[in-house]
Amino acid sequence: MSQRGGAQRPNGAAQGKICQFKLVLLGESAVGKSSLVLRFVKGQFHEYQESTIGAAFLTQTVCLDDTTVKFEIWDTAGQERYHSLAPMYYRGAQAAIVVYDITNQDTFGRAKTWVKELQRQASPNIVIALAGNKADLSNKRMVEYEEAQGYAEENSLLFMETSAKTAMNVNDIFLAIAKKLPKSDSGGQSGQRPQPGVRLNEQNQASEGGCCK
Amino acid sequence: MASEIKTLYEKDGVYIHINVNTHTSDRDAHLPGRIYLLQKPEGTFVEWKAEEVMSLDNHSEQDWAMISSVGYQPDRGSDTVADQKNDRKRYNLSFEVLDLKSFKRSAPSHGWAYIIFILKDGTTYPAVHFHNGGSKALLKELEKFVHIRRSPTDSRLFIIQDHDSEALSMSFDELNLFQDSQGDLVSKFIKDPYTTTMGSFSKVTNFLKDVLLQPEDDSVPKDKVVEILSEDIPGMEINNQDEPGYELVSKTKLPPRPDVNRGTPLTSQQWSKHMDREGRIINVEEVKDQIFRGGVDPALRIDVWKFLLDVYEWDSTYSSRTKTRKRKLDDYFRMKLQWTTIRSDQEKRFSLFKERKCLIEKDVTRTDRTHKFFEGEGNPNLQVLHDILMTYCMYNFDLGYVQGMSDLLSPILVVMENEVDAFWCFAGLMERVCDNFQMDQEGMKTQLAQIHKLMQYSDPELCNYLESHESGNFYFCFRWILIHFKREFTFSDAQRLWEVIWTDLPCKNFHLLICLAILDTEKTTLMENKFGLTEILKHINDMSMAIHLEETLKKAEGIFLQLKNAKHLPDTVKEVLGFPTSNSSPAGSRGSSGTSTPVQLQTPASTPVSGPSASSSMSVSFTKDKSYKNSARLHLPEFMRDSSSQASPDDSSIEILSDNCNGGTSNFYN
Ligand SMILES: Nc1nc2c(ncn2[C@@H]2O[C@H](COP(=O)(O)OP(=O)(O)OP(=O)(O)O)[C@@H](O)[C@H]2O)c(=O)[nH]1
Ligand SMILES: [Mg+2]
Numbered sequence A: 001m002s003q004r005g006g007a008q009r010p011n012g013a014a015q016g017k018i019c020q021f022k023l024v025l026l027g028e029s030a031v032g033k034s035s036l037v038l039r040f041v042k043g044q045f046h047e048y049q050e051s052t053i054g055a056a057f058l059t060q061t062v063c064l065d066d067t068t069v070k071f072e073i074w075d076t077a078g079q080e081r082y083h084s085l086a087p088m089y090y091r092g093a094q095a096a097i098v099v100y101d102i103t104n105q106d107t108f109g110r111a112k113t114w115v116k117e118l119q120r121q122a123s124p125n126i127v128i129a130l131a132g133n134k135a136d137l138s139n140k141r142m143v144e145y146e147e148a149q150g151y152a153e154e155n156s157l158l159f160m161e162t163s164a165k166t167a168m169n170v171n172d173i174f175l176a177i178a179k180k181l182p183k184s185d186s187g188g189q190s191g192q193r194p195q196p197g198v199r200l201n202e203q204n205q206a207s208e209g210g211c212c213k
Numbered sequence B: 001m002a003s004e005i006k007t008l009y010e011k012d013g014v015y016i017h018i019n020v021n022t023h024t025s026d027r028d029a030h031l032p033g034r035i036y037l038l039q040k041p042e043g044t045f046v047e048w049k050a051e052e053v054m055s056l057d058n059h060s061e062q063d064w065a066m067i068s069s070v071g072y073q074p075d076r077g078s079d080t081v082a083d084q085k086n087d088r089k090r091y092n093l094s095f096e097v098l099d100l101k102s103f104k105r106s107a108p109s110h111g112w113a114y115i116i117f118i119l120k121d122g123t124t125y126p127a128v129h130f131h132n133g134g135s136k137a138l139l140k141e142l143e144k145f146v147h148i149r150r151s152p153t154d155s156r157l158f159i160i161q162d163h164d165s166e167a168l169s170m171s172f173d174e175l176n177l178f179q180d181s182q183g184d185l186v187s188k189f190i191k192d193p194y195t196t197t198m199g200s201f202s203k204v205t206n207f208l209k210d211v212l213l214q215p216e217d218d219s220v221p222k223d224k225v226v227e228i229l230s231e232d233i234p235g236m237e238i239n240n241q242d243e244p245g246y247e248l249v250s251k252t253k254l255p256p257r258p259d260v261n262r263g264t265p266l267t268s269q270q271w272s273k274h275m276d277r278e279g280r281i282i283n284v285e286e287v288k289d290q291i292f293r294g295g296v297d298p299a300l301r302i303d304v305w306k307f308l309l310d311v312y313e314w315d316s317t318y319s320s321r322t323k324t325r326k327r328k329l330d331d332y333f334r335m336k337l338q339w340t341t342i343r344s345d346q347e348k349r350f351s352l353f354k355e356r357k358c359l360i361e362k363d364v365t366r367t368d369r370t371h372k373f374f375e376g377e378g379n380p381n382l383q384v385l386h387d388i389l390m391t392y393c394m395y396n397f398d399l400g401y402v403q404g405m406s407d408l409l410s411p412i413l414v415v416m417e418n419e420v421d422a423f424w425c426f427a428g429l430m431e432r433v434c435d436n437f438q439m440d441q442e443g444m445k446t447q448l449a450q451i452h453k454l455m456q457y458s459d460p461e462l463c464n465y466l467e468s469h470e471s472g473n474f475y476f477c478f479r480w481i482l483i484h485f486k487r488e489f490t491f492s493d494a495q496r497l498w499e500v501i502w503t504d505l506p507c508k509n510f511h512l513l514i515c516l517a518i519l520d521t522e523k524t525t526l527m528e529n530k531f532g533l534t535e536i537l538k539h540i541n542d543m544s545m546a547i548h549l550e551e552t553l554k555k556a557e558g559i560f561l562q563l564k565n566a567k568h569l570p571d572t573v574k575e576v577l578g579f580p581t582s583n584s585s586p587a588g589s590r591g592s593s594g595t596s597t598p599v600q601l602q603t604p605a606s607t608p609v610s611g612p613s614a615s616s617s618m619s620v621s622f623t624k625d626k627s628y629k630n631s632a633r634l635h636l637p638e639f640m641r642d643s644s645s646q647a648s649p650d651d652s653s654i655e656i657l658s659d660n661c662n663g664g665t666s667n668f669y670n
Helices: A010-015 A033-042 A080-090 A105-121 A135-140 A145-154 A170-180 A202-207 B051-059 B061-065 B080-085 B087-091 B135-142 B166-175 B185-191 B198-212 B223-241 B244-253 B268-273 B284-294 B298-308 B318-340 B344-348 B351-364 B380-395 B405-416 B419-437 B442-458 B460-467 B475-482 B491-502 B510-528 B533-542 B549-564 B571-577 B586-595 B612-623 B628-638
Strands: A017-026 A055-064 A067-076 A095-101 A127-133 A158-161 B006-018 B029-040 B043-050 B093-096 B100-105 B113-119 B128-130 B147-150 B157-161
Touching (some): A017 A033, A017 A080, A017 A170, A033 A055, A033 A067, A033 A170, A067 A080, A080 B475, A105 A127, A127 A145, A127 A170, A145 A158, B029 B128, B029 B135, B093 B113, B113 B135, B298 B491, B318 B419, B344 B351, B351 B380, B405 B419, B419 B442, B442 B549, B442 B571, B491 B549
Parallel strands (some): A017 A095, A095 A127
Antiparallel strands (some): A055 A067, B006 B029, B006 B128, B113 B128
C-alpha cells in the first residue's frame, strides 16, 4: 500500500481532524520540565538530565478519539535569570504546563508566580496545567497534594502529580490538556502560522484562512 | 502485534557513532545496530535499533511513542538499573516516513556510506553509518513511499517532495507575511521595486526558489504570478546592483572566501623554547598565533591555559609566578572560608546566599556526568566543582551563580585537576564572558544582534531567509554564545575551540564568526527544507556533537578574511570585529595597513564575484600570509581584558596552604 501523498497521520486517524497546539513548560530550575518532555516524547528518563540553556523544542503527536493532536512543545530554562526570555516562548501558546517539585516548597511558590504571569500576559484562553513533579519522592514531600489541588481549583488549572522518573501521570497530563483544548474546526490553531509539513485537512484549512495572513 | 508489522527492508552492520563526553578513548564509539523499514498499521517507519537491546524490544519506547490510547502506560524500563543496561537504547531511532523532510548522504569519497535523516519538525538524527553497505537499497525502498529529489545546490542533500500542493501554496503564503502589503507584494514590487524592502526581495527570491526547485510539481497555483516573477529575476539583479540604497544585496561585494590551513597543537618542546631563562614567554604573539592555528597539546593545557586565562602574565617569571600562585591560593581559601563557615541557622536569614547554594547544588549533580571525571554516584570531583562555584559566588557576589557557569567550569577543572588553579582559570574565563550572565541579558542580546549585523553583510541571502522566518533575532544561537559552544562539541573539541578563542585572534568577537561559519554549513539544509522558527531551533539544537570543529574554524577564519578584505565594510560591522572604522584615530589606519606584507589580499574595488582562478590564487597567497595578525594585535587590548588584572584580590601572601588542608581537595587526583 503506497502512502504517497496521503494525509494519514498516526493510528489511522486519517479521517479525523488534525489539530496543532503550542505548549510551553515553565517552572523553577530542576523541577523536571525537560524530564517530563523527554518522558512524553521519547519515553526516556535521564537521571543526570542536563540543565536547559535557551530553549528546546520538541513535538509529539497523540490521538484522541478521532482527532490527532500535535503538540509543539517549548521547554524553557528555569532559572530566574532567564525569566526575561520566557514571554518569547509563551507568546501564542495555547497551553502551558507549570511544573514544581513536590519535594521543594520554593518551587511551588515559583509555580504560582508563573501562573499569575500567564494569566496576566499569555493568550486569554490558554489552558494551564499544574504538575507536581517528582511524585516518586513522596518520602521527601514538602508540598501537600491537597494544598496544590486547592490552589489549582481556585485558579481553574488542571492538576496532577507526576513523575518523569516512573512515568506516572506524564501521558495523562498531556492528554488531559489535549482534551481541554478547543478542537472545533475553527478553533485550536487559530492565529498559528501553518507549520511546514503539517497536513491540515481540507476542512481545517478552509476554515482557517485566518492563520495564513 | 508482530504479525501486523511487515519488514520491508532490513540490514545489519549499521552503526551510530557516538562521541559521548566520556574518556577520550571512547570517543567515536561505534554502536552496532540494524536498520529497518517497517510497515506498521499506523504507517511506514524507518527504525534503527542498537544490537544489544534487540531482545528487549517487545516493549520498546518506539511502541510507546505512538500513543495509541488515552491512558497511562507503565514504563518498564524506568528503574535505574534497567536504564543503565539499556543505555544504548537511547540512541534507537524511529520515525514515520511521512515525517521525513530530507536527508544528507556522505560524500562519495567517504569510506562507507552514511545517512543523516532530518524530519519535518527539524529533528536531526545522528548519522547512521552503513559499514556493510545497504544505504542505497534502503533509499530505493524508501523511494516507493516518498518522492525524493536532490538539492540543486548541495549534491549531498536530498529533499522529500511533498505531494500535495500545499507546500507550494504555503510558501506563497509566506509572501503574505508582510502585513502591510496586503498580500499584494508581487504587484507592488513590479510597480515600485525600489521601495520594496530588501527583506521583501529575499522573500520573493525564496518564493521563486520554492517554485523553481519544484519543477515536477503539477499543481502550480497562481502561475501568472510565477511567470511575472520569473521574468523579473534578471532585472532585479541588475536593477539593484549599483543602487546605493541596496547595499545589502552585496553578495557580490564580498571577496571570495580564501581557503585557510590549520596547524598543529603547540607542543611542550615548542612551549619551552618560547620561554627565556627566567620563564618569561617571549614572542607572545607567535605563541598565540600557533595556538590560534592548532591549539595546545592536551598535556600542556595545564600550563598554557593559565596564561590564556590571565592567571599569569605572559611576561611573568618563574619566581613571580610562584609568588602569584601563593597569593592566589591564599586568596582562594580565604574566600572559601567565607561560605564554609556559614551555619544553617545563619543561612535561614541569608536567603540570597541560600538561593545560590541551591542553584549550584542542582547544577553540579547534572553537569557532564557522562564524563569519566564526573561520573558515578558520590564522585568527589563533584564536590570540587561545587566548592569552586560557591567560592566564585563569594568572589563575585554581584553576579552570583547563573546556569551555564558549571558548563564553563567543568572543562577547566578536568584540565587543571586542582581546585585552586581551576578556580582562578575559571575566574579568568568569567572575566571574558560575564556579560553573558547579566540579569537583563543585555550582553546576550547584544551578541545576538551582532551576529545579525555580521550576517547582513556576510550572507544577506541567509540573513533575509532567517528574518522572514521569525528567526532574525538569532535566539537559536543562544546556547552557542552563552557557554561558548560547550554543548555543541565533544569535550575535547570544546577545549580546543576555547583555547583558540582565548587567543583573541584573528579579531575581536571571533566566536561570532564561528556562529556564522556553522550557519553557513547548515544554510542549504535550513533554506531548502524551508525550516521556520521551530524547525531551525530544533535542527540547531540537534546538531550538538555533529559539528566538525576544524572545518568550522577554517570557515570562520575564511569569513574573517572575506570581511577584512571587503570594500566598504559598514562601520557597524567593523566595530563588532574591532576593525578600525573610517572615523577612527590614526592608530586605526595603521591597523588597516597591517596588510602591507608582500602579498596583497585586496581585490580590486570593482570586482564582483571573482572567478575560481582569483579565489584559488587568493588561497595560495593567504596560507603564507599572516598579515592580519598585526591588526589583530592592535585591537587586543579592547577585548574585555581591561579589568582582569585588577580582578584578583591583592592580599598579602601568607604561608602556602597544602592542597589537602581542605576537605574539598582530598581524593582529588584520580
Ligand atoms: N526522582 C525524580 N527525579 C526527577 C524527576 N524529574 C526530573 N528529575 C531529576 O531532576 C533533575 C532536574 O530535571 P530537569 O528535567 O533537568 O529539570 P528542568 O526543570 O528541565 O531544569 P532546567 O532545565 O534547569 O530549567 C534531574 O536530575 C532529573 O533526573 C522525577 O519525576 N523524579
Ligand atoms: Mg530543562
